[in-house]
Amino acid sequence: MKEVLPLPADSPARIVAREVLVRGPISRSELARTLGLSAASLTRLSRPLLEAGILQEGIDVQAGQVGRPTRPLDIRPEAHRFVGIKLTGDTASGVATDLRCRPTASSARPLGSHAVDDVVDVICALIGDLSAGAGFSGIGISLGGKVGSGEASGVVQRAPFLGWREVPLARLVQERLGIPVVLANDVVALTVAQQWFGAGRGIPNFAVLTIGAGVGYGLVINDRVIAPPDAGLGLVGHYPLSSSGPLCSVGHRGCSTAMLTMPGITEQLAPSPGIAPSYAEVLQQARDNHPEALSVITSAGTALGTLIAAIANLTMVQTVILSGEGMDLAAVAAEPIDAALSAYRDPEAHPIQLVREPADFGQWARGAAAVVIQQSIVGALT
Structure with a gap:
Protein backbone atom coordinates (compact mmCIF):
# COMPACT_ATOMS: atom_id res chain seq x y z
CA MET A 1 0.00 0.00 0.00
CA LYS A 2 1.61 3.23 -1.14
CA GLU A 3 1.59 6.54 0.70
CA VAL A 4 -1.34 8.59 -0.60
CA LEU A 5 -3.31 11.71 0.10
CA PRO A 6 -7.00 11.05 0.80
CA LEU A 7 -9.26 11.48 -2.19
CA PRO A 8 -12.08 13.98 -1.74
CA ALA A 9 -15.24 12.43 -0.35
CA ASP A 10 -17.03 13.33 -3.59
CA SER A 11 -14.36 11.83 -5.85
CA PRO A 12 -16.13 9.53 -8.38
CA ALA A 13 -13.46 6.85 -7.96
CA ARG A 14 -13.82 6.84 -4.18
CA ILE A 15 -17.61 6.74 -4.46
CA VAL A 16 -17.44 3.74 -6.82
CA ALA A 17 -15.20 1.84 -4.41
CA ARG A 18 -17.35 2.54 -1.41
CA GLU A 19 -20.61 1.76 -3.22
CA VAL A 20 -19.33 -1.68 -4.25
CA LEU A 21 -17.92 -2.24 -0.78
CA VAL A 22 -21.28 -1.48 0.83
CA ARG A 23 -23.69 -2.91 -1.74
CA GLY A 24 -21.78 -5.53 -3.73
CA PRO A 25 -22.25 -7.71 -5.60
CA ILE A 26 -23.85 -5.13 -7.85
CA SER A 27 -24.27 -5.08 -11.62
CA ARG A 28 -22.40 -2.48 -13.62
CA SER A 29 -25.66 -1.12 -15.01
CA GLU A 30 -27.19 -0.68 -11.55
CA LEU A 31 -23.97 0.83 -10.21
CA ALA A 32 -23.73 3.28 -13.12
CA ARG A 33 -27.40 4.21 -12.73
CA THR A 34 -27.08 4.72 -8.97
CA LEU A 35 -24.01 6.94 -9.34
CA GLY A 36 -25.08 8.75 -12.49
CA LEU A 37 -22.09 7.51 -14.50
CA SER A 38 -21.75 6.41 -18.09
CA ALA A 39 -20.65 2.85 -18.81
CA ALA A 40 -17.31 4.15 -20.11
CA SER A 41 -16.69 6.23 -16.96
CA LEU A 42 -17.52 3.29 -14.71
CA THR A 43 -15.11 1.05 -16.62
CA ARG A 44 -12.35 3.64 -16.31
CA LEU A 45 -12.92 4.16 -12.57
CA SER A 46 -13.21 0.48 -11.69
CA ARG A 47 -10.16 -0.68 -13.67
CA PRO A 48 -7.50 0.24 -11.04
CA LEU A 49 -9.54 -1.46 -8.32
CA LEU A 50 -9.76 -4.65 -10.39
CA GLU A 51 -6.04 -4.52 -11.13
CA ALA A 52 -5.24 -4.04 -7.43
CA GLY A 53 -7.31 -7.11 -6.54
CA ILE A 54 -9.71 -5.07 -4.44
CA LEU A 55 -12.65 -5.68 -6.78
CA GLN A 56 -13.56 -8.85 -8.62
CA GLU A 57 -16.02 -9.74 -11.34
CA GLY A 58 -18.76 -12.14 -10.33
CA ILE A 59 -20.50 -14.87 -12.27
CA ASP A 60 -22.53 -13.80 -15.30
CA VAL A 61 -26.15 -13.06 -14.41
CA GLN A 62 -29.02 -12.98 -16.90
CA ALA A 63 -30.98 -9.82 -16.09
CA GLY A 64 -34.08 -10.75 -18.10
CA GLN A 65 -35.47 -12.86 -20.92
CA VAL A 66 -33.43 -11.03 -23.54
CA GLY A 67 -30.14 -9.23 -23.66
CA ARG A 68 -26.60 -10.09 -22.74
CA PRO A 69 -25.82 -11.40 -19.25
CA THR A 70 -24.14 -8.97 -16.86
CA ARG A 71 -21.09 -9.60 -14.73
CA PRO A 72 -21.53 -7.94 -11.31
CA LEU A 73 -18.75 -6.25 -9.38
CA ASP A 74 -17.91 -7.22 -5.84
CA ILE A 75 -15.22 -6.78 -3.24
CA ARG A 76 -12.65 -9.54 -2.76
CA PRO A 77 -12.79 -9.56 1.04
CA GLU A 78 -10.21 -12.33 1.38
CA ALA A 79 -7.66 -10.67 -0.94
CA HIS A 80 -6.28 -8.37 1.75
CA ARG A 81 -5.94 -8.65 5.51
CA VAL A 192 -15.02 6.15 9.65
CA ALA A 193 -15.96 2.59 10.63
CA GLN A 194 -19.56 3.61 11.22
CA GLN A 195 -19.66 5.46 7.89
CA TRP A 196 -18.18 2.67 5.79
CA PHE A 197 -19.17 -0.49 7.63
CA GLY A 198 -21.60 0.30 10.46
CA ALA A 199 -24.83 2.03 11.34
CA GLY A 200 -23.91 5.12 9.29
CA ARG A 201 -23.78 3.32 5.93
CA GLY A 202 -25.92 5.17 3.44
CA ILE A 203 -26.62 8.06 5.86
CA PRO A 204 -25.02 11.28 4.54
CA ASN A 205 -25.31 13.19 7.84
CA PHE A 206 -24.86 11.72 11.32
CA ALA A 207 -22.94 12.14 14.57
CA VAL A 208 -21.09 9.66 16.78
CA LEU A 209 -21.01 10.20 20.55
CA THR A 210 -18.89 8.05 22.85
CA ILE A 211 -18.62 7.77 26.62
CA GLY A 212 -15.86 6.02 28.50
CA ALA A 213 -12.76 7.41 30.20
CA GLY A 214 -13.54 10.53 28.17
CA VAL A 215 -16.30 11.91 25.95
CA GLY A 216 -15.80 11.67 22.19
CA TYR A 217 -17.65 13.26 19.29
CA GLY A 218 -17.46 12.47 15.57
CA LEU A 219 -19.39 14.07 12.73
CA VAL A 220 -20.24 13.18 9.14
CA ILE A 221 -21.75 15.89 6.93
CA ASN A 222 -22.57 15.35 3.25
CA ASP A 223 -20.89 11.94 3.46
CA ARG A 224 -17.61 13.48 4.65
CA VAL A 225 -16.00 12.77 8.02
CA ILE A 226 -15.28 16.14 9.62
CA ALA A 227 -11.81 15.82 11.11
CA PRO A 228 -10.02 19.17 11.46
CA PRO A 229 -6.61 19.38 13.19
CA ASP A 230 -8.17 19.87 16.63
CA ALA A 231 -10.42 16.79 16.34
CA GLY A 232 -8.19 14.87 18.72
CA LEU A 233 -8.27 17.40 21.55
CA GLY A 234 -11.53 16.10 23.00
CA LEU A 235 -13.10 19.55 22.92
CA VAL A 236 -16.61 18.19 23.52
CA GLY A 237 -15.36 16.92 26.87
CA HIS A 238 -15.68 20.39 28.38
CA TYR A 239 -19.01 21.35 26.85
CA PRO A 240 -21.07 22.87 29.73
CA LEU A 241 -24.12 20.78 30.67
CA SER A 242 -25.08 21.68 34.25
CA SER A 243 -24.42 24.86 36.24
CA SER A 244 -24.78 22.87 39.47
CA GLY A 245 -22.79 19.79 38.46
CA PRO A 246 -19.47 18.56 39.86
CA LEU A 247 -16.08 19.98 38.87
CA CYS A 248 -13.81 18.24 36.36
CA SER A 249 -10.06 17.94 36.93
CA VAL A 250 -9.36 21.33 35.35
CA GLY A 251 -12.09 23.15 37.27
CA HIS A 252 -15.00 23.28 34.82
CA ARG A 253 -18.30 22.89 36.62
CA GLY A 254 -20.85 20.49 35.14
CA CYS A 255 -19.00 19.89 31.87
CA SER A 256 -19.27 16.68 29.82
CA THR A 257 -16.19 15.18 31.47
CA ALA A 258 -17.51 15.78 34.97
CA MET A 259 -21.07 14.66 34.21
CA LEU A 260 -20.70 11.76 31.76
CA THR A 261 -17.36 9.98 31.93
CA MET A 262 -17.09 6.75 33.89
CA PRO A 263 -14.58 8.25 36.38
CA GLY A 264 -16.69 11.41 36.67
CA ILE A 265 -19.76 9.37 37.61
CA THR A 266 -18.09 6.95 40.03
CA GLU A 267 -16.15 9.68 41.85
CA GLN A 268 -19.40 11.38 42.80
CA LEU A 269 -20.23 8.29 44.88
CA ALA A 270 -16.80 7.76 46.43
CA PRO A 271 -17.05 7.63 50.24
CA SER A 272 -13.56 9.13 50.38
CA PRO A 273 -11.02 10.29 47.76
CA GLY A 274 -9.56 7.40 45.78
CA ILE A 275 -12.17 4.89 46.97
CA ALA A 276 -15.02 4.67 44.50
CA PRO A 277 -17.44 1.91 43.44
CA SER A 278 -17.07 0.45 39.97
CA TYR A 279 -19.09 1.88 37.12
CA ALA A 280 -21.06 -1.36 36.79
CA GLU A 281 -21.91 -1.18 40.51
CA VAL A 282 -23.19 2.38 40.17
CA LEU A 283 -25.42 1.46 37.24
CA GLN A 284 -26.80 -1.56 39.10
CA GLN A 285 -27.47 0.53 42.21
CA ALA A 286 -29.41 2.97 40.03
CA ARG A 287 -31.44 0.09 38.57
CA ASP A 288 -32.16 -0.98 42.16
CA ASN A 289 -33.34 2.55 43.01
CA HIS A 290 -30.50 3.24 45.43
CA PRO A 291 -31.18 6.95 46.17
CA GLU A 292 -27.67 8.36 45.78
CA ALA A 293 -26.78 6.33 42.71
CA LEU A 294 -30.17 7.01 41.14
CA SER A 295 -29.68 10.75 41.64
CA VAL A 296 -26.24 10.71 40.00
CA ILE A 297 -27.39 8.58 37.06
CA THR A 298 -30.52 10.66 36.55
CA SER A 299 -28.39 13.81 36.41
CA ALA A 300 -26.02 12.09 33.99
CA GLY A 301 -28.95 11.01 31.80
CA THR A 302 -30.26 14.58 31.72
CA ALA A 303 -26.78 15.80 30.78
CA LEU A 304 -26.47 13.16 28.04
CA GLY A 305 -29.85 14.10 26.58
CA THR A 306 -28.86 17.77 26.70
CA LEU A 307 -25.62 17.03 24.84
CA ILE A 308 -27.36 14.94 22.19
CA ALA A 309 -29.92 17.71 21.66
CA ALA A 310 -27.13 20.31 21.35
CA ILE A 311 -25.30 18.21 18.76
CA ALA A 312 -28.47 17.67 16.72
CA ASN A 313 -29.57 21.30 17.00
CA LEU A 314 -26.20 22.75 16.00
CA THR A 315 -25.39 20.33 13.16
CA MET A 316 -28.96 19.48 12.11
CA VAL A 317 -28.23 15.74 11.91
CA GLN A 318 -31.11 13.39 12.62
CA THR A 319 -29.06 10.29 13.54
CA VAL A 320 -26.75 10.05 16.54
CA ILE A 321 -24.79 6.82 17.02
CA LEU A 322 -23.99 6.06 20.68
CA SER A 323 -20.95 3.97 21.57
CA GLY A 324 -18.16 3.61 24.10
CA GLU A 325 -17.65 1.38 27.12
CA GLY A 326 -19.66 3.76 29.33
CA MET A 327 -22.71 4.02 27.07
CA ASP A 328 -24.76 1.55 29.15
CA LEU A 329 -25.80 4.81 30.77
CA ALA A 330 -28.16 5.31 27.80
CA ALA A 331 -30.19 2.23 28.78
CA VAL A 332 -30.27 2.87 32.52
CA ALA A 333 -31.09 6.58 32.14
CA ALA A 334 -33.43 6.35 29.15
CA GLU A 335 -36.21 8.40 30.78
CA PRO A 336 -34.14 11.49 31.72
CA ILE A 337 -32.43 11.34 28.31
CA ASP A 338 -35.80 11.40 26.54
CA ALA A 339 -37.03 14.20 28.80
CA ALA A 340 -33.99 16.34 28.03
CA LEU A 341 -34.36 15.72 24.31
CA SER A 342 -37.98 16.83 24.48
CA ALA A 343 -37.07 19.90 26.50
CA TYR A 344 -34.30 21.11 24.20
CA ARG A 345 -35.71 20.23 20.76
CA ASP A 346 -38.28 22.14 18.74
CA PRO A 347 -41.48 20.05 18.90
CA GLU A 348 -41.76 20.24 15.10
CA ALA A 349 -38.19 19.09 14.48
CA HIS A 350 -37.62 15.61 13.09
CA PRO A 351 -37.16 13.02 15.85
CA ILE A 352 -33.55 12.14 16.63
CA GLN A 353 -32.73 8.54 15.77
CA LEU A 354 -30.51 7.13 18.53
CA VAL A 355 -28.54 4.05 17.49
CA ARG A 356 -26.66 1.98 20.07
CA GLU A 357 -23.52 0.25 18.83
CA PRO A 358 -21.32 -2.30 20.65
CA ALA A 359 -19.03 -0.74 23.22
CA ASP A 360 -16.09 -3.12 23.66
CA PHE A 361 -12.51 -2.23 22.78
Missing part, protein backbone atom coordinates in the same frame (compact mmCIF):
# COMPACT_ATOMS: atom_id res chain seq x y z
CA PHE A 82 -5.59 -5.74 7.89
CA VAL A 83 -5.00 -5.20 11.56
CA GLY A 84 -6.49 -2.50 13.75
CA ILE A 85 -5.09 -1.58 17.15
CA LYS A 86 -6.62 0.63 19.82
CA LEU A 87 -4.24 2.02 22.45
CA THR A 88 -5.41 3.11 25.88
CA GLY A 89 -3.34 4.04 28.89
CA ASP A 90 -3.35 0.40 30.01
CA THR A 91 -3.88 -1.87 27.02
CA ALA A 92 -3.32 -2.49 23.33
CA SER A 93 -6.38 -4.22 21.84
CA GLY A 94 -6.25 -5.56 18.29
CA VAL A 95 -8.34 -7.22 15.61
CA ALA A 96 -7.45 -8.79 12.29
CA THR A 97 -10.01 -8.12 9.58
CA ASP A 98 -10.75 -8.80 5.95
CA LEU A 99 -11.39 -6.09 3.36
CA ARG A 100 -14.97 -5.65 4.60
CA CYS A 101 -13.64 -4.96 8.10
CA ARG A 102 -15.07 -8.22 9.42
CA PRO A 103 -12.96 -9.39 12.39
CA THR A 104 -11.24 -12.75 11.90
CA ALA A 105 -9.15 -12.74 15.09
CA SER A 106 -8.71 -10.61 18.20
CA SER A 107 -6.19 -10.24 20.98
CA ALA A 108 -5.08 -7.82 23.69
CA ARG A 109 -1.89 -7.17 25.64
CA PRO A 110 -1.28 -4.97 28.68
CA LEU A 111 1.11 -2.05 28.47
CA GLY A 112 3.93 -2.58 30.92
CA SER A 113 4.88 1.08 30.72
CA HIS A 114 4.26 4.18 28.64
CA ALA A 115 7.82 4.33 27.34
CA VAL A 116 7.62 4.62 23.56
CA ASP A 117 9.91 1.67 22.83
CA ASP A 118 7.96 -0.53 25.25
CA VAL A 119 4.64 0.36 23.62
CA VAL A 120 6.07 -0.34 20.15
CA ASP A 121 7.23 -3.73 21.44
CA VAL A 122 3.71 -4.51 22.66
CA ILE A 123 2.17 -3.44 19.34
CA CYS A 124 4.54 -5.67 17.37
CA ALA A 125 3.90 -8.63 19.69
CA LEU A 126 0.15 -8.09 19.38
CA ILE A 127 0.38 -8.11 15.59
CA GLY A 128 2.28 -11.37 15.87
CA ASP A 129 -0.59 -12.79 17.93
CA LEU A 130 -3.01 -11.91 15.14
CA SER A 131 -0.98 -12.93 12.10
CA ALA A 132 -1.85 -16.67 12.06
CA GLY A 133 0.99 -17.24 9.62
CA ALA A 134 -0.24 -14.70 7.06
CA GLY A 135 0.79 -11.14 6.42
CA PHE A 136 -1.19 -7.94 6.51
CA SER A 137 -1.67 -5.30 3.82
CA GLY A 138 -1.78 -2.50 6.37
CA ILE A 139 -1.92 -1.63 10.05
CA GLY A 140 -4.23 0.95 11.61
CA ILE A 141 -3.53 2.36 15.08
CA SER A 142 -5.93 4.61 16.97
CA LEU A 143 -5.66 6.34 20.31
CA GLY A 144 -7.25 9.12 22.30
CA GLY A 145 -5.36 12.26 21.44
CA LYS A 146 -4.28 14.65 18.72
CA VAL A 147 -2.75 13.05 15.63
CA GLY A 148 -0.80 14.98 13.02
CA SER A 149 -1.82 15.46 9.41
CA GLY A 150 0.00 16.36 6.21
CA GLU A 151 3.74 16.28 6.79
CA ALA A 152 3.09 15.37 10.44
CA SER A 153 0.91 12.40 9.47
CA GLY A 154 1.62 9.40 11.69
CA VAL A 155 2.81 11.51 14.62
CA VAL A 156 1.11 11.44 18.01
CA GLN A 157 1.15 15.15 18.80
CA ARG A 158 -0.57 14.78 22.16
CA ALA A 159 -1.86 11.70 23.99
CA PRO A 160 -2.77 12.49 27.62
CA PHE A 161 -3.48 8.85 28.58
CA LEU A 162 0.06 7.92 27.54
CA GLY A 163 1.80 11.13 28.50
CA TRP A 164 3.15 11.50 24.94
CA ARG A 165 3.94 14.50 22.78
CA GLU A 166 5.38 14.45 19.25
CA VAL A 167 5.92 10.69 19.00
CA PRO A 168 6.36 9.38 15.40
CA LEU A 169 4.51 6.17 16.22
CA ALA A 170 3.54 5.15 12.67
CA ARG A 171 7.13 5.40 11.45
CA LEU A 172 8.49 3.46 14.43
CA VAL A 173 6.07 0.55 13.92
CA GLN A 174 6.50 0.59 10.13
CA GLU A 175 10.30 0.44 10.47
CA ARG A 176 10.00 -2.60 12.73
CA LEU A 177 7.50 -4.56 10.64
CA GLY A 178 7.86 -3.28 7.08
CA ILE A 179 4.07 -2.87 6.76
CA PRO A 180 2.32 0.44 5.99
CA VAL A 181 0.89 2.03 9.14
CA VAL A 182 -1.91 4.59 9.40
CA LEU A 183 -2.42 6.51 12.66
CA ALA A 184 -5.74 8.11 13.63
CA ASN A 185 -7.58 9.64 16.53
CA ASP A 186 -9.78 6.91 18.00
CA VAL A 187 -13.12 8.74 17.65
CA VAL A 188 -12.33 9.77 14.06
CA ALA A 189 -11.47 6.13 13.29
CA LEU A 190 -14.67 4.88 14.91
CA THR A 191 -16.64 7.42 12.87
CA GLY A 362 -12.71 -4.56 19.79
CA GLN A 363 -15.01 -2.02 18.14
CA TRP A 364 -12.42 0.72 18.67
CA ALA A 365 -9.75 -1.54 17.13
CA ARG A 366 -12.09 -2.24 14.21
CA GLY A 367 -12.28 1.51 13.72
CA ALA A 368 -8.50 1.62 13.32
CA ALA A 369 -8.74 -1.17 10.74
CA ALA A 370 -11.44 0.78 8.86
CA VAL A 371 -9.09 3.74 8.46
CA VAL A 372 -6.33 1.65 6.91
CA ILE A 373 -8.84 -0.17 4.66
CA GLN A 374 -10.12 3.19 3.44
CA GLN A 375 -6.54 4.30 2.79
CA SER A 376 -5.73 1.11 0.88
CA ILE A 377 -8.71 1.59 -1.42
CA VAL A 378 -7.79 5.21 -2.01
CA GLY A 379 -4.23 4.09 -2.72
CA ALA A 380 -5.43 1.80 -5.47
CA LEU A 381 -7.17 4.74 -7.11
CA THR A 382 -4.27 7.21 -7.14
